[in-house]
Amino acid sequence: MLKYIIIIPSLLIGQIEKQIRNDDPSLYKNQRVYHAPPKPLYKARTHDLDFLTDIPTDSVKSAILFFKTDSMKYYQEFSLEGNHGLYRFRYDPKLYPGTRLKYYFVIQTEMDIHATPVDQDGSLSPMDKLLIDPVQYFKQQARLNK
Numbered sequence: 001m002l003k004y005i006i007i008i009p010s011l012l013i014g015q016i017e018k019q020i021r022n023d024d025p026s027l028y029k030n031q032r033v034y035h036a037p038p039k040p041l042y043k044a045r046t047h048d049l050d051f052l053t054d055i056p057t058d059s060v061k062s063a064i065l066f067f068k069t070d071s072m073k074y075y076q077e078f079s080l081e082g083n084h085g086l087y088r089f090r091y092d093p094k095l096y097p098g099t100r101l102k103y104y105f106v107i108q109t110e111m112d113i114h115a116t117p118v119d120q121d122g123s124l125s126p127m128d129k130l131l132i133d134p135v136q137y138f139k140q141q142a143r144l145n146k
Contacts, residue, residue: 033107033116037127041101042134044093051080051087051105051116062108065089066126069098080105093131101129 034052041047049065063082066075067089080087091101104126106115119125 067103070100
């Protein structure tokens with residue numbers, strides 16, 4: 001009985017530690033800008049690309065999204081206005097056609113420049129997302145769930 005009292009708390013602590021651990025490098029690099037890409041990104045549908053920060057709005061000199069599709073040669077620059085730390089860009093496939101999206105977000109303050117997404121070394125690494133056909137996606141999901 002005493003064995004179980006010792007083993008069960010050890011297992012619970014190990015399980016909690018495993019759930020808390022996260023390999024996201026932005027959590028360890030003094031990251032001030034956060035982004036979770038929408039999943040999945042469908043072809044022919046608008047999507048919001050949201051970026052969050054804890055930097056006060058009055059400290060932000062500029063907030064810029066650099067964005068391109070596979071049909072564009074160069075990144076385009078979009079200045080964004082924040083609302084309580086939320087910066088949002090609405091991707092419209094009618095305005096920016098393509099099958100892939102590449103983008104990154106940069107905030108400049110008086111003292112620093114912050115960006116997302118970053119790789120495991122803390123270097124800027126643009127997000128690269130494939131736009132998928134929703135019909136094919138749901139057919140595949142139905143096959144996987146059988």
